[in-house]
Amino acid sequence: MSLTFVFIRSVVLTLAVGLFLLSSGRAARRPRAQVAFWSKAALIHLVWWHLPDLEGIWSQAGRWLVSIWVGALVTAVLLIVPFALFLVVRWLLVRRSASRPQTQGTYVPLVFVGLSVAVGIAVSVGTVGGPVVREEVVHVSDLSEGLDGLRIANIGDVHVGPFIKPADLAAAVDLVNARKVDLLAITGDLIDDLDQLEPTLDALERSEALPVLSILGNHDKYPNEAAVVAALKRRNRRIQVLINSSILVHPRGIPLRVAGVDYPLAADGRHMLPRDEQDAAMLRFAGLAFAQAAPGEPLVVLSHHPEFFPIASARGAMLTLSSHTHGGQVRLFGRPLIAAYDYMHGIYREGNSYLDVNSGLGHWLPLRIGVPREISIVTLRRG
Template identity: 45%
Template sequence: MGRLLVLLFVYLSAYLVLRRLWPGVIRGWRHGVLLGLMGLSFAAWLVPALTGYGLHHTPPLLVPVKLFAVSWSIASLLVMLLGLPLLGMSLWGARRRQSTPPPVNLERRGLLVKAGQAMPVLAVSASSVGVAGGSLGFTVREVEVKLRGLPAALEGFRIGQITDVHVGPFISPEYLRGAVDAMNAAGVDLQVMTGDLIDDVGQVDATMAALASNTARHGMLAVLGNHEHWRGLEEVLGGYEALARRNAPVRLLVDETQVLEHAGQRIRVVGVDYPMSRSRSGRSQRVRDERMKESAEASFQGGDPDDFVLCLSHHPDFFSHAAQRGARLTLAGHTHGGQVAFLGIPLFGFAFKHMLGRYRFRDSHLYVSGGTGHWLPFRIGVPPEVTLLTLRGA
């Protein structure tokens, strides 16, 4: 309910901004259309929250309504954020003129009026572009990882990564199957899924069937993300267990290791649990670091020094623990790359130490995917991706 109140505040703030800076919108039929669209958008969020219908799974006929609600909400937020400074300048100028009327600067006033009129158009355009960017499907991204001292047997070894799929309101199991098909078509040696697979546990069976359709030589290895823990951990674990009973080429790693052999070279794949898994309230930096350390100690035990170590972690900040314990490559997700970037630079890059792309610490490398799906279909400059990583000797 708290989120709905915040959303209502955003809508009302945007309305007041428009009322002041774009007064024509509150006249005649335009006013009725504005209020009607605002009401439709709010209802698209309110009804699922009250009834549960469409909360984690959107029926196909309602998808356009949900996409409209996302676009309207983002546009309202932009109108509020961009318009409030303009509104403040307008009110300050009006009060100043009332107290001591200065000479009227028509050029400055004209610029303010034009900025106020352009702002809603800019907000709607940015929102529409972002929603389109989040709804048009994934791209296949080729990444070459050059590793010093790479065993000769692993030269050209290919890994397909999907992450942050979020099967649910906007992402279907068919979309996931398309991502797996893309990795199949690329002929990767190993497929990995680095967490946040599903939001709607009612679609677990179809989701697991999509994972099981992989044809990689070494199958698929998966780890858990925060959304599996929050949306229905028992159902997700049951889905993975059902695949194991059928000998499907999919295995879930929870603070454990899977050893593969490729052309005579052992590959030790370490999969770690999400660091806040035990309690949804345990979100502090201290608790997160403690749980990452516990996962590292549990999952990196043993092993042969000649093994090539690959680490799978949903949270990218596990990289430091993996690198300290000999992981040559760590694959992660979780951040969605911020979902907005300009000139390749994430707008919200300050939110995570490792936000998007490649990082390196000595001879250890990290790749953070921008995510294969999303829980909110809004992306600018960070398209959903299926990542194909090729190992090369440096």
């Protein structure tokens, strides 16, 4: 999603919320209230539009402000229907009453705005605050002794752009270095803003686990695939991009095959293919990516789309690393509000094969509830 696309959506939703407030009571229709709402909305969208140009503390403050606004705006849109029903019921009751209450016209917009802003502030903590490090241990029954204890970091959905800066990625790489990992995998959607591509790759090269292994996600592919791939290949001594291919690495001096599969993107740039077309594309990718893998060879697979896991498991992968889902972005009581995929977040197991789905270091939409930004580190142990 481009900055323009998300920005326009925000403008449209702002107009909808503003029109609802106009109908919610006399207090909201007062000139001072209207000037306050529309001037703040205009200021926030002005800051939002110029986020790519802001640096340092101004960038951080701008991201906090926009994140609070997006959280409050989405909450307000969800509250419009119940509040509208309340207003209708109140209007019907007032028509039957001889005396009309004088305070209700003030309380309704205040409660509406207050709830929206409160949720917006809570959301901003998850979007702008630092990432969590999720540690997982998986037990592989036929793991060689030399790979016992191997640690692999999974960073996905960075989305370097207006809301995530190369400095955020650099800080994440430093966190990974401090955890003493053996391999660092970037599981797609690294970059949204090509102007920040080179400092983004500089941040990756801070890794002490070289080469960094990277695959492409849907945001990397459309419309900037050629530029992203060319930049990654220029760094091929320190960053290896795997596009339906594999590489033999030697962490701890032990050979390990790592295969990377492409994202099944439609020719016109659509990010969601029909399930049968998606599965057919993934099977083609598997044939290419596993062409050099020998039977019984220790195999780790990188796939931006987690739905590739059953194919990887059938081909003998002991571990698949994915991202793409952002963990659903909104989780209530530990469950995603919208479970759009079979594998949403965390560790999954199928036989002797495991999948880790990372909820993302970043986002193209600064909205996270119950799904913090994260780095996942998987440690392999003999079963």
